[in-house]
Amino acid sequence: MAGEEHTKWVMVIDLDRCTGCNACVTACAMENNVAFAGEEENAYGRGMHWIRLVRYWEGEYPEVQMRTMPMMCQQCSNAPCEPVCPVFATLHSEAEELNIQVYNRCIGTRYCANNCPYIARTFNWFDYEWPEPMNYYLNPDVTVRRRGIMEKCTFCIQRIRRAQEEARLEGRPVRDGEVQPACAQACPTDAIVFGNWQDPHSKVRQLAESQRGFKFLEELGTEPKVIYLSSQRHEF
Amino acid sequence: MHSETPLPAELHGQVEELRKEHLLIDVRPREEMNRMVLEAMEDTSREWKWAMAFLGLVTVVTLFGAWAYLMSTGMGLAGIRRPIFWGLFIVSFVFWIGISHAGTFVSAILRVFKAEFRRPFTRAAELMTTFALMGAGLYPLIHLGRTWRFYWMVPYPNQRWLWPNFRSPLVWDFFAINTYLIGSTLYLYLPLIPDLAMARDKSTGWRKKLYTILSLGWRGTEEEWRHLTKAIQIFAWAIIPVMFSVHTIVSWDFAVAMKLGWHSTIFGPYFITGAILSGIAAVGSVLYLVRTTMKNMTYFIRPEHFDTLGKLLLIISMGWTYFFFNEFILEWYGGEHTVKEIIRFYTQGDIAPVWWLMVICNIFIPWAVLWNRNWRRKPWVMFLMGLIVNVGMYAERYVIVTGALSRNRIPFDWGWYQPSLVEISIAFGTFTLFLFMYGMASRLIPLIPVWEVEEGHHAHSLRKVGKTVVPSVADLE
Amino acid sequence: MSREGLTRRDVLKLAGVGGAVAAVLSGCGPMAKYVRRRPYVEQPEYALPGKSVYFATTCRECPAGCGLVVRTVEGRAIKVEGNPNHPLNRGSTCARAQAALQGLYNPDRARGPKVRGGKAITWEEGIDAVARALQDTPPEGIVFLLGLAPDHLAELVYEITQALGAPPPIRFGALAMVEARQTLAAAAEAVFGQKAVPTFDIAKADLVISFGANFLETWLSPVAYAKAYGAMRQGHPGRRGVFVQIEPRMSMTGANADLWLPAKPGTEGLVALALGRLMAEVAGVEAPEPFAQVDPAQVAQAAEVPLEKLEKVARYAVQDVERVVALPGGVVLGYENGVEVAQAILALNGLLERLGKPSLVYFTPPAGGREPLAPATYKELMDLVDRMNAGQVKALFIHGVNPVYEFPKVLGFEEALLKVPLVISFASFDDETVPYAHYHLPDHTFLESWGYQRVQVGADREVLSGFQPVVVPVFDTRATADVLLAAVQKVGGALAEQVPYKNEVEFIQKQVAEFQKRNDGIYQAAHPKVFWALFLQHGGWWTQEATATPAQAQVPTVQVGEAKFDRGELHLVVFPHPILADGASANNPWLQETPDPTTTVMWNTWVEVHPETAAQMGLENDDLVLIDSPYGAIFASVYVYPGIRPDTIAIPMGQGHTALGRWAKNRGANPIDLLGFGVNGAGDAAFGQVRVTVRKMGRRQVLARKENTVGVYGDGRYQPVDKRKEEEEKVTSTQE
């Protein structure tokens, strides 16, 4: 029973709370063994960030406004990246309703990345290094990816699994809020909330019912599982 | 049949003119044609050897050397980046697939339509198909992040019962390209058998041994001819839809994607037309090279062939323009921001020089030149036209692949692509590989299908009609 | 997973470094001094292979003191997480804390004690040197220069200096310079009657009026403020807090404001007064003295701020909402009249209280009633340099601060250092100061350290945040407190009697033991060892209930006066990098790789220039420019920044290291070098008065950005035809 039931993991991001501080970016990188690529590679758009803050300037000085939007894999129910992979390296997990990336299966066609409307995928252009002893901090729950394969946000599936296993050992369902991806955990303003949509009392479910809720590029029919709550602005 | 009606003496001048014009009525005995073809084939001159050694060396360094470097270091050596995950490799892939349409188009379609002028250069074109496909087939491997795992795309029973994803266009590609490669190679080989038998009969030494094996003991019996001609008929009909499917599927690699600038229903015919355009153009260039660098080829490849190719090129350029304009105006008319930006990026952005190069090379220059019969009949003009149109077609693929990827629905993540040295080197290496393979093949197999030419001779004769002579064609097949 | 480089033997070797101090096991965590890796057959029960062990500790990436929980697996620190119970950060962390593991496991860390020139020595020799310094130097010649953290080391050093009769330690750092804590404290004294840095309770606020405070980035206690910000925006159903920011350069904080007013530098105090006057007018009361002296219309004109906006803010504050708070910070305190400006801004709170609004300002009660030592002012620092130059400083101990990098060049600290006969650095990294040190006795990084920190600001209760090592020290480093105590033991005599601790842990335990008497903490225990275990388990001690009470604000009389500026074409705003802050952790690659929130620049220094100014000067993105102030000059690449005043440029701190490690060295520029001598009334640096000239170098140095790098790499010809319009379209298309 516990931990086995059908789950649908959903993330709610309150853009009104989000300050764009990038703590989620660093947290994600540290949790998921995301490699750092250095200045030149980043200048050429080869940063490995799984989550990034999409930032826009709006208006003109002095009425200029910055808008940010954390963007990561939206774990689409109808993910465009999945069917184009020739070797099933990215596919849909039916138990968690997540979009899975199987690193060991990936042969690096990069088609999935081209077909992702959220530009959520990053590619291992090289073998990246964590010079000794920096490799000590690498998370043993997360594969270190080698060159030539695709990677992306996993909703910290290792944490979901850990919580499910613990819940199963204790013979109870996973509690709401028990699973927190690294980004949600770090978020200083609690803008990111994570939870199980199937649980009608979950916080994500309640937040998602907000009138501010929207899904990014929803019109494409990808059915993303990240729900944004639009930011507001008081006009003076 | 092949025997000619005696012609009055006063028409001899006119006859000479006509003979100069048309290969198929400028009859030479089979022995002589055999000799001419074999002479051309066995002409392994010093220049040729140097050229092959140079091309081979350059290929090893620029293609295989760079590829090894790429594989051992990482895909980052290419200029691709987020969000332009496909670059010059895919551009070259599409380009060479396009070139590969030449042989099939010239050979199969013209054979089906009994276009007689095709006869002397079908093989030259079919060779292009095979070698271009081989070049093209390298790219899906080169562009893989983990090339050493390419065999996971092959459906083979394995321990885990894990199969490829047949819903992926890349798997379709895999099947389509393999079908096409096998089909076109066999289609090249079948009509080659009688000529190989001829070479077997006329050569000595290692060549004799080689051709003995390759000709499979061909004797030219009625049975053999019956089966062979039947099979060629089947092939000619079967290879055409395969050819269409290949480039359609290649276009689907783009068109099925949820990517603005790619997601277009017209991509199938648009790509096919483009492929035939570049293929025909490439035939023109290659025929010029064959004609000028190989012995006796001025007899077989004549201005009339270039003339006809030129006409075809003009028509197909118009067809391509039609599809191109179709695609362009509808996107231009549509209101979506990203599409508008893509159009702006194409026509005014950083990629604009390439885009305009495409328009100039594929539309303006062919249209300006090819209407003129005299220019069409000049081999060097057609050689240049072939190069120009292929530059344009390479530019087209470059724009479609990297240009569309540079712009997406999230302006924050737009990008700009620059091919790296390694990419350019590999792309260049495929050209030298192609020339190397073609050069080697030109000295190993009879480049002119002599029996087909002779067959054509038999089908053509000169008849007097009123006060003039006209070539007549008898249906031999 | 194959990246494991540490063999079991290495681990055992490392494990041998830390001496074990046996203590009780409470079943919730290790009580040995260090968690040691042992063979599987005799491994402690909490260190099962494959099972995570979590340790509560405290972040020392900035002086705020957020609580952390560090996940370790088989003796390795894997992930930093926030301590969900910690009153400051409640489970959240900033980017710096997240990347702290890259500091811990940094390959460029100092690997052992050494003398100048790089020759390795034993710890015995190092301790001897310290002992000799303490013994032989006349007490008035001993100076301890410490970082900003109000930690146990500062208190221990204070005790040692007291026992020696030496001057108390000087605490300073680059962040202190731009945060101007003493200025804030001085202004708070005038308004609230307490000379301390106040905490602004923005979580409850309906309207926050911030004058330059970058409280979401690095200011005082950024995670606590960010947490409060989130609550202000969406924490109260049906009541969304509104936020107005007044500053010349749009910081990330300002970028989140509903209204951002780029007031002319130096006019912020007047704007505050004008706002007060408008509020009084709206409320229909007579404006109190300081507010009455200004004419809002004139101020608005002088500040280049629309009067109508000020009126609207005033009306909203008075009529529409209940809870309003005004806070000063950042560059507005960095003028010569910074104290007065701060007073004027804080006085708004007094005015609002008079208008019947509740106070949203409180002072964090110091843990155990012990007020940590105040950080030094810029003036005191200049005095120190003078003393060093005069040869009065005989022994200088440097810990937690990197003066050669962090102090403005004009102070001449480097030259002064050469005049000190004995300099001992305790830096964990080979930083810029180390070459000047006669001895380099590297401390652990904080994740290998014991200690505690008294939270000074941001918490609504007493918080003693504890830290414990989460891993065995990676290198041959030693806790500075241990080194000092060992030296004290070696000196012996009266000093050892007055500072009677055997080692660091004993000192800490003694301090912690004071809280055992308290009955308002989150836990109680009868036995000191159990209490100590609980202290470690919880990651500190704090009270059950919030004890801070709202401070009553007065409306002081204040003459704001004119701000003075250096000569130069453009105002200069030097701000702490939102990710790297003061740059102490600039060698953590993921901090370098985390994009700056507003510009998305990574790995380098940029200078923000208003688009019009850039156009006038012929500057484009990525153009290298020389920024020249009367005190120094640096090179940086232009970032055409839409959120900055046309008469201002801004440069982030944190880069421009000439040492520290492979990822930080020779990267970007250090804008601190542009700052001068100016001080304000409280003695803090008047860093806002610097003006600079910008010269185009005719060369490009491409910045790595996360944003659409069209034009960033290679050529950069890209300029959209109608960028602004497109940008609007983007936003509308993305936010439906």
Add this chain to the structure above:
Amino acid sequence: MYGGYQGRYEPKIYVALFDDPEPAARAVEVLREIGIEDRLIQIQSGVPWKPEVLGRPIKASAVPKYGMVGAGVGFLTSIALYFGTPALYPLRVGGFPLFTMPPAFVLIFELTMLGLIVASFLGVLFESLLPPVVGKRVYHPEVSDGAIAVFFQAPAILLDRVKEALQQVGASEIEPVEGSFV
């Protein structure tokens, strides 16, 4: 013991060379008149002359049948791959059903065509018995120079008659050849 007699009646293969199909066709006619059956005549030529031209019996090629069988095999393979393998290891992608029709057509088409093409090629080889596995087969190298070689099997007793008749229709030379027809 009856070697001489037997030798006179033992059928041997001879070849007559012609330059044009017209005399060749007449030669076939002559041979038939003499009583040599069609199956004892084989014509080799450098170009595919139609049987009508040479007055030879018209037979249909079996190659299309091979092609059809190959196409069928290809079709069945594609069905097995496309609909069989997802059942072996069901994996969901992109919200698609496990078995979808549109992509199926692509695979069905490609594999059917592949089967057709490969089988047609093999059909040529099998039907023409290429390459020869055992024995020597009759051949005249002049064929590759465009000559039409009429091979016929005749007992020596008829040889003179045949020679005479063939020379009348224009055969350049008639000589015995070693080997068999197939």
